[in-house]
Amino acid sequence: MIKVITLLLLLQNAASGEKYYLESNRFLRPGVPNFPEYAVMIVLQGFLATYYDENVMHVKQDWMKEYVKENTKEWESSVQACLAYKDLLRDQTKNFNTQSNQSEGKEIIQQIFGCDWDEETNNTFGYIKFGNNGEDFMTLDTKTWTWIAANPKAEVIAEEWNANKAFYEIAKYSLQNKCLPLLKVFLRYGKSFLSRKVLPSVFLLQKSPSSPVTCHATGFFPNKAMMFWRKDGEEIHEGVEHGDLLPNDDGSFQMSVHLEVLAIPPEDWGRYECAFELSGMKNDVITKLDQDSIRSNNPKTEGLFMTISIAVIATMGCVIVIIIVALSFTAFKKRNVTNISDTDRSSTPSSETASL
Template structure:
């Protein structure tokens, strides 16, 4: 069901131009999809988003102040880069979004650095991508070719990046794991409910409250997973850091005597499962009988959607040289 599990540290920077009611610049630091750091141009402070992240000051009392200053400088760098890319693309006014994402993956079982990545984007499309294995830059658009050529000729910069993503970034990742192990390595099973809007609606199996997001939810008949007459939803975040997902089953062709052969199965990475057999008495709904009564109990058919609608990297400047280079 799942690929091998790796730990991922990633940072997202987003700079915007002429976007109303949105900060001009935002940094989000994530550890395995859990937000641990934040900066924006409204608050102008680099702050922890998890209690355990405060432990970053154990070895460095000035940690948050120092990275606040770095973030403020990067904010100005981003503002300049938006103008440079606009000129490259022959654009002037209007709404524009410049994004930068970077990070590294690590296998905590083998201590192997799986991958490091850097990706630039402008107005929702790739602009420059680093291929760390070949130590080359990919330019998806013609306007990025001059930067690609310039950066590939700078062998010292490429060597610096390779060292950062394969060594220093992973050192930061390991520190986060050390401080936040109880949160980052936890495994929470969900509550699973059967929901239906009307008697003719598809039956929804809804799982909520699980962690991490490496999970699967599916319908099966007897012991065989169903692929027909099912519609699977995306994994969505809950406000408390856990996750939810749902999968619909079309009941139109289902015979009454076959109901007991169907079940909804939630599978969490690592092997833990929750199974719920299809039973009419367990279905929650808000459709009414002819006498106006409610059938099946209280409806809970709302799916909470939380979106991190921007991305782009925040470089977690280690002790080394600032890698930012103008386009």
């Protein structure tokens, strides 16, 4: 489950220039089989930094491990505070189920507690969102410090929370005095990881001779990249289909772009190329459309197999002919030897005749 959540988080922005964000995702899910009742995920720029519940803790990134090692007491105190928040979260959301027609204690609550920081302008922005059973439920407008119902089922609760100043005063204090300072601390440890540039490995793939040729790039970072087909140096759109940007397990990304090649004469293939551009890198990765470079499930190996098969069959045929000739010659020789022996026996007097 953690792996699935991590992949979903990676689909968000990776390193976004001078703007950064930190999120604390808290899940309250009583009664869900094979899941802890309460869990917390800390996310920096879409990358899962750590996950923990009341039984386990996973520190995912190397920079996060370094932070924990150098700030052990502060980190342990923060974790205990987050785990203790379970009771408050349960109490705050106890009426969510009455508005969503769920049995009491069976709702799944998600709270997203986050903040943004623009390093260049020093502008900050905080937000708190609640989800209920997979649906957006309620958000905090930090400009007016009022709760907004994101779902008609939350309107009554939003009115109740707006009438109680304690709900947004606590939220305001936490955003300004906890989230933003922690974001800046995490950036000191993780910024080099977020700002790295990694070019991809690029492959040409084709399922069959009639299929489109896929230009596939994988292992690049960040996700601010473009890939397209060009003809004579100019980007083309006809016969081109773009695939989705997808995350890899190691935090890098992959993407593909497909080109229909059936209508392209073989002599014109050299005019086409796949171009990959990574934000912040001057040089593009260029891959020429070349039949010999294509990896396929049904490529020239099929012809090679046929050639080898024909050669093997021909060789076996020759061997069989030689064996047949040899056997025939052997049989003929035996037959001649037999005939000669019979002739000799008929021309040579028997012992009885000789004695007479």
